[in-house]
Amino acid sequence: MEEILSVKDLEIQFTLRGKTLTPIRKVSLELYKGETLAIAGESGSGKTVLTKTFIGMLDNNGKITGGQILFDGKDLTTYKTEKQWLTIRGRRISMVFQDPMTSLNPLKTIGEQIRESMILHNIVPKDKSKGRVIELLNDVGIPDAINRYSNYPHQFSGGMRQRVVIAIAMACQPDILICDEPTTALDVTIQAQIIDLIKSLQKKLGITVIYITHDLGVVAEVADRVAIMYAGEFVEVGTAEEVFFDPRHPYTWALLSSLPQFGEKGKDLYTIEGVPPNLFKVIVGDAFAPRNRYALEVDFAAAPPYFKVSETHKAKTWLLDPRSPKIEPPETIAKLKAGDF
Amino acid sequence: MIERNALLKVENMSVTFGTGRKRVEAVKNVSFEVFRGETFSLVGESGSGKTTIGRTIVRLNQINNGRVLFDDKVISGKISRELQSKVVRKIQMIFQDPMASLNDRAKVDYIVGEGLINAGICKSKQELNERVSRSLMDVGLLPEFASRFPHEFSGGQRQRIGIARALVMEPEFIIADEPISALDVSIRAQVLNLLNKFKRERGLSYLFIAHDLSVVKFIADRIGVIYGGQLVELCYTQRLFEKPLHPYTKNLLTAAPIPDPRRARNRSAIVYDPTQHDYSKERPLLTEIEQGHLVLANSKELESYKRDL
Ligand SMILES: Nc1ncnc2c1ncn2[C@@H]1O[C@H](COP(=O)(O)OP(=O)(O)OP(=O)(O)O)[C@@H](O)[C@H]1O
Ligand SMILES: [Mg+2]
Numbered sequence: 001m002e003e004i005l006s007v008k009d010l011e012i013q014f015t016l017r018g019k020t021l022t023p024i025r026k027v028s029l030e031l032y033k034g035e036t037l038a039i040a041g042e043s044g045s046g047k048t049v050l051t052k053t054f055i056g057m058l059d060n061n062g063k064i065t066g067g068q069i070l071f072d073g074k075d076l077t078t079y080k081t082e083k084q085w086l087t088i089r090g091r092r093i094s095m096v097f098q099d100p101m102t103s104l105n106p107l108k109t110i111g112e113q114i115r116e117s118m119i120l121h122n123i124v125p126k127d128k129s130k131g132r133v134i135e136l137l138n139d140v141g142i143p144d145a146i147n148r149y150s151n152y153p154h155q156f157s158g159g160m161r162q163r164v165v166i167a168i169a170m171a172c173q174p175d176i177l178i179c180d181e182p183t184t185a186l187d188v189t190i191q192a193q194i195i196d197l198i199k200s201l202q203k204k205l206g207i208t209v210i211y212i213t214h215d216l217g218v219v220a221e222v223a224d225r226v227a228i229m230y231a232g233e234f235v236e237v238g239t240a241e242e243v244f245f246d247p248r249h250p251y252t253w254a255l256l257s258s259l260p261q262f263g264e265k266g267k268d269l270y271t272i273e274g275v276p277p278n279l280f281k282v283i284v285g286d287a288f289a290p291r292n293r294y295a296l297e298v299d300f301a302a303a304p305p306y307f308k309v310s311e312t313h314k315a316k317t318w319l320l321d322p323r324s325p326k327i328e329p330p331e332t333i334a335k336l337k338a339g340d341f
Numbered sequence: 342m343i344e345r346n347a348l349l350k351v352e353n354m355s356v357t358f359g360t361g362r363k364r365v366e367a368v369k370n371v372s373f374e375v376f377r378g379e380t381f382s383l384v385g386e387s388g389s390g391k392t393t394i395g396r397t398i399v400r401l402n403q404i405n406n407g408r409v410l411f412d413d414k415v416i417s418g419k420i421s422r423e424l425q426s427k428v429v430r431k432i433q434m435i436f437q438d439p440m441a442s443l444n445d446r447a448k449v450d451y452i453v454g455e456g457l458i459n460a461g462i463c464k465s466k467q468e469l470n471e472r473v474s475r476s477l478m479d480v481g482l483l484p485e486f487a488s489r490f491p492h493e494f495s496g497g498q499r500q501r502i503g504i505a506r507a508l509v510m511e512p513e514f515i516i517a518d519e520p521i522s523a524l525d526v527s528i529r530a531q532v533l534n535l536l537n538k539f540k541r542e543r544g545l546s547y548l549f550i551a552h553d554l555s556v557v558k559f560i561a562d563r564i565g566v567i568y569g570g571q572l573v574e575l576c577y578t579q580r581l582f583e584k585p586l587h588p589y590t591k592n593l594l595t596a597a598p599i600p601d602p603r604r605a606r607n608r609s610a611i612v613y614d615p616t617q618h619d620y621s622k623e624r625p626l627l628t629e630i631e632q633g634h635l636v637l638a639n640s641k642e643l644e645s646y647k648r649d650l
Contacts, residue, residue, distance in 0.1 A: 042525045042527045042528075158387070188552055188553050188554070189386055189592060189610070189613075191596070191598075192596040196610075214526050215526065216600045217597070217598025219600075220598070220600050220606075221598060221602075221605035221606065221608065241603075244601065254527070255527065256600065258526060258530035259530075260529065260533060260559040260560070261558070261559075261599070262600075263558070264559075268534045269530035269533055269534055270530060271527070273531075336600070336601060339601060339603065341601075
């Protein structure tokens with residue numbers, strides 16, 4: 001497998017009212033060409049902050065304080081100017097956000113908006129651009145594209161708007177498409193259609209996809225590989241099969257077990273009590289320890305390293321240390337493996 | 342079957358918005374019952390009319406046709422002030438977006454106690470404070486939180502505040518409109534457990550509105566599937582998952598995410614095209630096809646659904 005992007009020991013900090021918080025704590029990640037990597041984790045874990053740095057869109061009060069982002073032989077953490085970023089953002093790496101309305105200009109027709117992004121990147125000569133836009137609208141499944149070209153965003157339904165945003169993201173045929181919760185605001189039926197669209201675009205164009213979501217049902221559907229994020233770190237990374245059927249990190253267990261799909265009538269659902277750690281503070285030990293019902297003493301003292309489970313699977317938990325007591329994952333994990341739900 | 346006691350009855354509810362050419366029929370002739378101690382769920386896509394039904398029950402929307410009965414009394418249309426205040430107390434709503442539904446400039450004690458104050462239920466400030474504290478504790482929040490503002494809480498905590506605000510009125514019936522859609526997975530489970538707990542301990546009944554059948558499977562006793570303002574199928578939860586009949590129900594079921602990569606990858610959602618029905622000769626009716634299982638169909642469709650059973 002060919003690496004298309006790799007993140008090494010990346011650390012990000014924000015300054016907020018004179019105080020510093022660290023939402024990304026020494027994160028490393030490899031992204032392989034043509035794959036779909038899902039990043040899952042609860043709200044505030046750092047999924048968006050991390051991936052926004054790949055397109056130079058870190059908020060103004062944020063700074064990369066360590067590490068590298070290697071893409072196409074270059075270290076993106078050294079990019080400073082908008083001119084440099086324009087060679088990457090929208091052109092090589094594109095991002096689709098949760099709320100399509102925030103990415104669209106309500107005052108411009110959608111055709112114009114797509115055309116502009118093509119012209120900005122000199123993808124097509126001006127006189128050919130309209131035809132290309134219509135082709136693209138067809139590709140993302142917008143019926144009657146010729147007439148739809150001159151419609152405004154508010155004339156589209158939520159699902160159709162998200163298709164338009166995907167069209168804009170795909171306008172320059174990027175190598176990597178980052179989808180940040182693209183369907184969270186949508187109904188299940190529409191969600192299924194958007195997921196199918198992303199999958200079919202990927203197949204057709206061979207792009208690499210990073211799919212961010214907190215819904216593990218969606219993860220199961222899209223992901224070749226899964227990276228589970230907690231408090232600014234990846235706590236478990238593996239193929240979809242490994243993470244769903246042989247998860248090793250108690251946080252992954254908890255995320256999977258709390259899905260309502262595993263609920264039994266009359267019984268309580270599995271829950272994760274407590275709240276994620278305060279990122280303004282230095283985290284001692286394993287960040288998940290205070291909420292972890294399987295926490296060991298050592299978890300409160302020292303952060304665990306990654307333990308390798310297989311060539312493709314690793315987890316950051318002391319439970320994998322040979323000296324640790326053997327602990328069985330919750331029942332739901334066995335159920336999941338047996339497909340019994 | 343023993344006759345069960347319906348707490349809420351919706352009979353032939355129709356709701357229209359606008360007039361003339363802009364007139365839309367948001368709810369069309371919808372009927373269902375919610376029994377005491379039951380969670381009844383309405384499921385359908387956005388714009389299908391689910392929220393309008395909930396809002397019409399609590400009289401936030403006007404009913405154009407039909408009626409609503411609560412505790413055997415008609416509570417729709419013109420009603421006495423006495424009954425009106427009973428509806429305000431006994432039926433509470435929980436909304437989708439905990440942030441938007443809470444007044445961000447008011448402190449938690451005011452947010453939670455507002456209903457009590459408006460209804461003039463408490464005799465003293467002390468009684469009010471006590472009831473607010475108790476309600477906060479009921480949902481697993483500390484009474485100290487009363488003096489804080491909503492934005493100082495996490496999403497799950499804010500949704501708990503919304504639930505506390507409903508519970509403080511000691512309702513019998515709660516309409517929960519997508520109460521967990523905006524929440525993180527890890528918090529969803531907490532909120533669902535909480536709703537179930539109050540059902541068990543206080544015999545509360547719920548109308549639980551959602552778009553995702555996989556969530557509803559756990560919480561609902563019975564489910565009504567709604568499309569374009571009409572009920573297309575109504576059934577016990579387990580049976581609906583075993584034997585969905587209406588093509589729209591099948592669409593919803595096959596579109597719901599499955600947390601299993603083997604199954605999820607091979608999933609193909611059954612598409613629903615509302616023009617697939619031929620109702621030119623005979624209109625469809627919501628018909629009981631087996632005990633407790635109703636489906637919207639004309640006689641030809643009914644025949645084929647019967648063969649599927
Ligand atoms: N501009 C900013 N200034 C200060 N803190 C920020 C800023 N942007 C994000 N954060 C903080 O960084 C952390 C990670 O946020 P991020 O948006 O990446 O989370 P996420 O995993 O994408 O969550 P969600 O699922 O809610 O989208 C959070 O604690 C967040 O509050
Ligand atoms: Mg995010």
